[in-house]
Amino acid sequence: MKTSNKFFAELFGTFVLVLGGCGTAIFGHVGFLGVAIAFGLTVIAMAYGIGHISGAHLNPAVSFGVWANGRMSFKEMLVYWVAQIIGGVLAGAILLLIANTAGMEIGTFAANGYGDFFSAADVEAGYLQTNTLGAFVTECLLTFVFLMVILGITDNRHENGKFAGLAIGLTLTLIHLISIPLTNTSVNPARSIGVALFSKNALALPQLWLFIVAPLVGACLAGLAYKAIVCHKAEK
Numbered sequence: 001m002k003t004s005n006k007f008f009a010e011l012f013g014t015f016v017l018v019l020g021g022c023g024t025a026i027f028g029h030v031g032f033l034g035v036a037i038a039f040g041l042t043v044i045a046m047a048y049g050i051g052h053i054s055g056a057h058l059n060p061a062v063s064f065g066v067w068a069n070g071r072m073s074f075k076e077m078l079v080y081w082v083a084q085i086i087g088g089v090l091a092g093a094i095l096l097l098i099a100n101t102a103g104m105e106i107g108t109f110a111a112n113g114y115g116d117f118f119s120a121a122d123v124e125a126g127y128l129q130t131n132t133l134g135a136f137v138t139e140c141l142l143t144f145v146f147l148m149v150i151l152g153i154t155d156n157r158h159e160n161g162k163f164a165g166l167a168i169g170l171t172l173t174l175i176h177l178i179s180i181p182l183t184n185t186s187v188n189p190a191r192s193i194g195v196a197l198f199s200k201n202a203l204a205l206p207q208l209w210l211f212i213v214a215p216l217v218g219a220c221l222a223g224l225a226y227k228a229i230v231c232h233k234a235e236k
Contacts, residue, residue, distance in 0.1 A: 001053055003076070007083045009054035013046040014087030017058045018194045020045075023095055025110040025184075027102075032126065032180045039185075040173030047165025055154070056165070059188040060084050061215035065147035068223025088194025096198045111199035112186040112211045128181050135183050136214045142175045143187040143218030144225075151226040186211035187218075 020042035025035045047056045057063045063080040066072050072080075092109075099106060108122075114135035118127040130138070149171045153164040172187075179185045186192045192211035196204040 003079055006054040006076075007079055009050040010057060010080050010083035011087040011090075013050050013054070013056050013058045014084040014190050014194075015091045016046055017042045017188075018088045018091035018191050019094065022091070022110040022191065022195050023098075026095055026099065026104075032177065035180060036173045036176035036185075039176050040169040042169075043172050044165050044169030047168060051165060054080070058084065058087075058190075059215075060190055061143050061188060061219040062147065062150060064216050065143075065151065065219035065223040068220045069151055069227050070223075084190040085193055088190035089197060090194075092194035092198050095195070106198065106200045108184075108201045108204070109195050109199040110184065111196045111201055111204040112184045112192045113201065113203050113207050114183050114210070117201060117203040117207060126181055127184075130182050132210065136210055138179050138182050139186055139211060139214035140218035140221075142179055142185075143215040144222045146171055146175055146187055147219045147222030148226060151222065155230075183211070187215050189215055 017039070021035065021039035024030060024038035028034055028038070030038070043056075043058065046058055050056050055066075057066065057080055060081045063072065063077045063084070067074060067077040096106070096109070099109075108117075115129050115131055118129055123129065146168075150164075150168055153167045175187055176185045179187075189212040192208060196208045196211075199205075
């Protein structure tokens with residue numbers, strides 16, 4: 001498949017992910033469970049819609065983990081990153097436009113954060129004010145889990161690869177159920193960047209670094225760990 005095809009597939013797929021997941025958080029009244037399901041559903045839809053073109057990474061951390069595992073070149077990973085970030089930002093801009101036409105107060109705008117990022121009203125709604133370490137561990141660990149599932153289910157030795165999209169989407173749903181109250185769930189730098197740029201929460205941009213670094217660290221560790229597990233298994 002041509003690089004340009006993969007670029008536009010990743011741009012479109014990430015756009016849909018942020019539009020569907022963050023759009024549900026912004027406009028819907030569905031609670032944590034509804035938002036978690038929305039993110040899972042968008043991943044499932046894109047996995048089967050564009051997976052045959054680009055693999056449907058939709059996430060710089062996923063591409064980083066795949067690169068660390070040796071399944072893609074560094075140059076191709078950078079192409080994916082650019083496409084994913086553009087897709088995320090475009091989705092954020094469209095969500096802002098829609099919110100403005102509806103006369104909505106922008107507020108947090110589904111951005112990620114921790115600690116004082118969440119107001120007293122947010123705490124009453126179920127959010128928890130963890131500290132920087134807690135947020136970093138949460139995002140790093142859950143991205144690690146996410147990548148281990150992705151690398152395992154997409155391994156060409158796996159007999160049930162046709163269910164990859166479903167497994168990945170359900171895993172992302174689970175991850176959101178765990179971490180929405182803690183960080184509003186990122187595990188995806190493009191998703192975080194896409195809405196943080198338009199958020200009116202004063203801490204959205206200052207805290208953005210964590211939602212870029214922590215997922216990348218977790219993804220890299222997963223890529224290396226899966227490679228070590230597979231090599232160890234092959235040697236037996």
